[in-house]
Amino acid sequence: MNAVTLIAFFITVATAAWLVWRSARRTKPVTAAGLFFGNRDLGFVAVGCGLIFANINTTSFIGENELTFTNNMSVMAWGVTSVVVMMVVAEFILPIYLKTGISTTPDFLEMRYDRQTKTFVSLIFLLNYIVNLLPSVLYGAAVALEGLFGVSELTGLGYWPTIWLLVAVMGALGTLFSLRGGLKGMTVSGTMLGLAMFTGGLLLPYFALRHLGLGNWQTGLETVLTTETYRLNAIGGPHDAIPFGTIFTGMLLVNLYYWSTEQYIVQQALGSRDLASCQKGMALAGLGKLVLPLLLNVPGIVAAHIYGSLPHSASVFSTLIRDVAPPVYTGFMAALLAGASLTTFIAGINSSATLYVLNLRKGAPGGMRTARRFEVLLCASAVCIAPFIHFTQGGLYTWLQKVGALFSVPIFTIMVVGFLTRRVPALAAKVGLAFFIACYAMSQFVVDVGMHFLHVLAILFVVTVLLMLAIGKWRPREAAFVLQWNNLVEVTPWKWRYLAMGLLIALVIGLYVVFSPLGLAR
Template structure:
């Protein structure tokens, strides 16, 4: 790897100074209440909301995972990225309900709609999943990226992976602890354009090195991915495909997408910080536009790196990508390798800033969301009389605890790094169905009872944990015999399993709701379709105009064209 040059360090220094300036500005603004600290005083405009949604979403799973997926399996993982149009459902359908209920967290919304037990269940699921998956994976991959980009193995006798990973966590934790939600929103406005510009430069220089878009399509289109005639450029693959059958991919990515974009605290918190429904909805439209880009900025570079590698090998060279110990090209190194080998001085520094921005913004959002879940859903419920200033302090301590837990989890994760990375999507595919079912029926069906919603969440948790347990057991057990249990919880394709699990959770919610007491009209007023007052409906109608509709239609049209092109 080529080392960073003086100009690169100057660019990184300027970025750091800008970041420090923004953080100092935010910290100087007194944050007296939990509303100020966790939701930026509910005063964010649409640009800050949209940029924050995008910057929070783009993390190491994109820089390493998505580019790596592009280099190894082609367009298959694009389903998850292009499902970003579901942010529009958040803006058009859910934002009015969330805003009217004036909640801080998603578990708090479930308490309003169902009961306190539902709130506790969702809080526990969210907190555990954040620490074990999102925090740990972002930090782990961050360490790997910087080891690749900087080309340093050891510093002061310590493995550079640890210096990079822990340094990243501590810097991000400091500005999240002191600045709260405003620091997350304001830094996102700086970080998003840098990340987009850096990635765009990589795509342009990568295609120039390769010989153009058509050359990439030609090389990737000649590589079969299964025995049914599909190649790396096919988004819709045979239903017999072992990993990404088209029906499973559409159903699975839709359920995971709905859960993530419409009900996950991590994303919805950006929208709750909006100064009104109009700004929040426009923020989701802007976020949906930005979300159309990752396929081209992160997945396509992976395919470019793969095509350049194939070209080098075909010409008798040693290849473009580094090799693993087993002699296979390391797909996960696609993005950092493009940065290290193709970018000129100065530009490389800019892209390193973009990578830093992506990792820091997703970590900052995680820390803020985790602290908010703990403070509002646990601490404030136990001690409801706690003064606002103390709640802010509790939130800062909770952030610190999440940081420490994330760091402690890294060694375990590093020892099973590859395995855990493959399990990351698995975890999300079994986390999403129960939560999605409870939220979907909660806002669309008046008859959904408190116990119906609660048992939908519980059944999702039980089925999900059973599936994950079976994955661990059967992947390590040598002489496990065939059985119906093994087929359902281990052999069945993870995407089809996600679909069936969603259906079971929906049936549980409906079944339990029909045999238990219906919620009173007063309890669900303003929280379910068809229960809003005339004033609320009129206010909602005034919160959008024809341009909001036109932009939403443009996003859906682009999504449709993308499926048509890569069919």
């Protein structure tokens, strides 16, 4: 292990921890609103950075670069196309949330259907966080740190025991920061990560190209642009990581769910001081998503030219950093990766505690104390599960998306029907959830249907909606549902939102033209 790298890592981590602690000390949460929503006083920069860094973590860095290394740029669709969805959510969904004054997305389901539906969905959310989101974040961070520092060689432990050790350390740190600062502390760390990411972090493609060009980055860039240009194609074919058609089927549904319904994402927006800040924050996060391919995808392409192949493709990102970057920068990036993972982990456990305390234990005494105890228990569960992700098949990122869809799109389906209809009853929501989850689980883990899982999601979405509408015709609600307004913040929209939407969507289209046979992949 390089001593300079280790020193740079600890200095960066210590500086960030001190700044977060200092901010958390001034704004220590003493109420549920402070712990879970930052007292609903977050500006657009805090909201935007909170959204972007609750969204990306070490799993994103490792998983997406692995897929570009072994495939092509088609995997960038997960981030780039979500920008369009984010603008739709900011215009149509978030205003409803802020006007109704809800604290969790299942709160809407209670208003629209009944208490049992809210409880069922809250349990599904928690199950997703416990078995999928939180363990994968810890595992990704552990793999990255092991790859960068060679902890197993330093300690003399085997690879798997080292993963256990790193997972436990990251989990403990994440829980400590969450208990200390709540959502407010997380947004402070998210803002710092944003500044670090979009300054020093984006130097990695330069270092990689310079290494490829034997000291000359222009030579390295020319190699990438003229050799194996099929890797630069984002228009995925049937056998690529992301077939282009899936962007308009299951991926659209997953992204709509994620940005409009996922609790740990929506919670960032619910902490906004007003609707305008919320919409500006979403636009800022969208701009960040369009820059992130430089870190999430392009390094994998350059690495394919440097290495050709690796024994373990999941290690490509950390291997690239270690081999091409100066020691100080390697330490800085290690801290950045750890920080990004901690931010997502904190968002996950904070939102899980929100769901547990406000939805499942509402009215029980000792709300703050219960929340903190639940966060500790949740962390322990995630630490115990995370190392076993090592044995999953098909790549970390694909596994994460496939398993996450088991919980996400069924919830989004009943949300959509709830928004667009007035007489579909609670019975339809319960039947729809059970039907969707059972069919999707069978298609992915029991029977091989010979179809991309994103297309399966789209088909089940349509069938489930039709099933719910049929139940609504058979046994409709006695009275039509009417939304009740309960504004907790100012809900005047941002006046420049349409201009921002147009510019971001134009950039999305332009990015796809650049990474296509019409552009760099010709």
